[in-house]
Amino acid sequence: MQYNIRGKNIPVTDALRDHVEKKLSRLDRYFEEPLNAEATVTLSVTRNRQSVEVTIPLTGLMLRAEDRNDDMYAAVDLVVDKLERQIRKHKTKLNRKFRQEGSIKSLFKDETDNSAVSVAVDEDEALEVVRTKKFTLKPMDVEEAILQMNLIGHTFFMFANVDTQEVNVVYKRGDGKYGLIEQG
Template identity: 60%
Template sequence: MQSNIRGENIEVSDALKNYVEKKMNKLQRYFEQPIFEANVRLKVYNDEQHVEVTIPMSRLTLRAEEIHADMYAAIDLVVDKLERQIRKHKTRVNRKYRQEGSPKHVFAEIEKENGTLLTEQEEDQFEVVRTKRFNLKPMDSEEAILQMNMLGHTFFVFTNATTNNTNVVYKRKDGKYGLIEPS
């Protein structure tokens, strides 16, 4: 696996680069076909070390980020988070591809590892327990943000008054707001 490692407010040393590549290669065992690239972003702000990893694939994108006081610990945590994502979605994604008639699976069989099996209970974790229906009112993004904040939610779905498309505003981890528009 080729890791595209970038540093922001940090110089990526050879030791740090080798550590990231070693940890990212650990993920390779979960895939039948080799992953060609992983985008790793290392950032330092004040005393916090941020690590973001994005692994683009043909039908799936894996992404995780972690913040810690120690860069090496943050790297370990983000790799653990990616492993959990892979285990969680392995059966569901492979089943979807089988239903579509695709003979290849995205994830390799990993049940042998540590004797862990993906049980039906873990798969039911995606069960929808509540459905809400509401009318989408035409408004601009600023009004949608105000509505979202009044409701105390982290996202809000609305119809954009200028484009007449369905949009989503959401609150980001950094406290700022994002807007999702269809292309």
């Protein structure tokens, strides 16, 4: 795995860089093949609070975690622990489910187009789309979609429902439960 480590309001020292790389390399043991991904690590300090955010894009899924602590090294340790919990929680179930159909890596293809699109609402106001994502939806059931949503840390997830063959959206409700939006 390659590392892109940057600091906001904090210099990234060699000791800090070594600590981040050493801790993140622990994640390699959860994968059959060495990760061919670039981990983006953002270290920042805001109001004397140390923050670490890690994003690891893999083919078909996104690992992401962030944590804050008074100590930067402790924050790095906590983020790696969160990533390990995410992987352990979902990897066994996901691999079991997709063993017959192929690898989890073939779940969906992500293509991004960063061109901006402006939509005129009236003469005084315009809504602007600043990012467009296109991806191929692989059929899955609602439970799998919820697992994927939680794995990437989002509050909603769009998927092709294997039962209805239609596009659905699962989302996390304010009460901690889940909702499903179906095509009507």
